[in-house]
Amino acid sequence: MKVLxxxxxxxxxxxxxxSYFLWGGSLQALTSxxxxLIxxxxAGGLWLLRSRRTAPSSSVAS
Incomplete structure (x- = not known):
């Protein structure tokens, strides 16, 4: 998933x-x-994946 x-x-x-060269700069702001956003x-998806993996488990050894 991280590779994707x-x-x-x-x-x-x-x-x-x-995109600047393809459209001559006419859509530069839109593509930027x-x-x-992508x-x-x-980055948000990677942060969520990392936080899920490093989160401590809820079960506590007694």
Whole structure:
């Protein structure tokens, strides 16, 4: 799952770089906002995955 999220972030970054040349800068603001949202969502997903794994278990040994 982490690999998929990393690929998604990389694809958004590359799309943002290439979009300027593909459309002559006419959609640059839209693609920047879109790829920024994708990167934030991917970072949030990675944070959730990491927090689930490192969370202490609720069962306490007595």
């Amino acid at each position: 999220l990393r690929l998604l972030v990389l694809a958004a970054f590359l799309f943002n770089l290439v 906002v879109g790829s920024g 990167c934030l969502a991917a």
